[in-house]
Amino acid sequence: MFGTAVLRSQVNNQSQVKSAFMFQKHVILISASILLGACATPQNTLLVEDELARLDTKIGGLEISLAERFESVCSNNLAQIERDLSTRLKVDLTKKLAEAEKAASRVKRDLKDLRAQCNTETLDDKLLLGAVEDVTFIDEEITLEARIDSGAETSSVGVYALTQFERDGKGWVRYKLVNLKKAPWLEHRIRDDVRIKSRVEGFTDERYEIRMDIKVGSKVYRRQVFNLANRKNFDYQALLGRSFLRDVAIVDVSVEHQLKRKRSGK
Structure with a gap:
């Protein structure tokens, strides 16, 4: 449950970051459209288009980087969760085994006492x-x-x-x-x-x-x-x-x- 909660938290954080980037991209495109409408000269239009292309390339790179980081974080979290679960299972199994051995020892002792009582004539x-x-x-x-x-x-x-x-x-x-x-x-x-x-x-x-x-x-x-x-x-x-x-x-x-x-x- 603990590992699942951590993983969900990481996924939510990465989703929020990605949403923020997409929002910024949309804002920039809208702003550029407004500027193009306001300054509709050939020279200004070319400058704005170049800037948009540069920003789009940068945002694309950030998206790729974000995806790679997200995948890395998920892999690390899953590995940590597996290690934690393995450790907890080993601890629980060790405790259960010790309890079973104690119970078996008590049963053997009780059977020995019972045989000793029955191995008499009366x-x-x-x-x-x-x-x-x-x-x-x-x-x-x-x-x-x-x-x-x-x-x-x-x-x-x-x-x-x-x-x-x-x-x-x-x-x-x-x-x-x-x-x-x-x-x-x-x-x-x-x-x-x-x-x-x-x-x-x-x-x-x-x-x-x-x-x-x-x-x-x-x-x-x-x-x-x-x-x-x-x-x-x-x-x-x-x-x-x-x-x-x-x-x-x-x-x-x-x-x-x-x-x-x-x-x-x-």
Whole structure:
């Protein structure tokens, strides 16, 4: 904008000068015409015509000089404008580049801090779990793959050869976690019996609830409620539902075995 204003000013000045010369030329011609009319002698006429020719030649030279000067001034101004714009652009680009580098540095630092926070087993004392995790049943001395399902209210574990019996007037269950003849029998006191409606088949299944001690990652959770189910048609023998996950874990369903990934640094 500054360079354009200067150029416009130069053009206006040159136009004014040229107009002044043209005005003077017209005045001289008019004056000469008046003189010729007043002094209409052959000798005077020749003198006036010679003077007019001389003045016309002089004015023509001035016009050429003015045009050349005008062109020179315009060229110089354009060159200066280009230099000024180039300098300003370089300064602006340098500032923008420095700001972008600072912003990129902040983003890298924030990402590094975020990775450091996420590269731990817990977030704000909560487990970071994937869609599938290993769960160790402490008393039973067995580790099973469990589906992490926040859509299910209670946790469950698949058992084999389940039978119910009484001991000291209390209800108990006997079962196996491995479907082998030599697998150990396990016994637990019944906490409750519940009715579970299948979201897929739609039927209602009556199950026994017991309390079990489990280990997830490096943490031990005592007396967690599990219902005993026939999970032979499911992909995973165990399931952790909302009753366990609530206030305990955050689930990232996009990955599996998140705890193993963190321990291995992946």
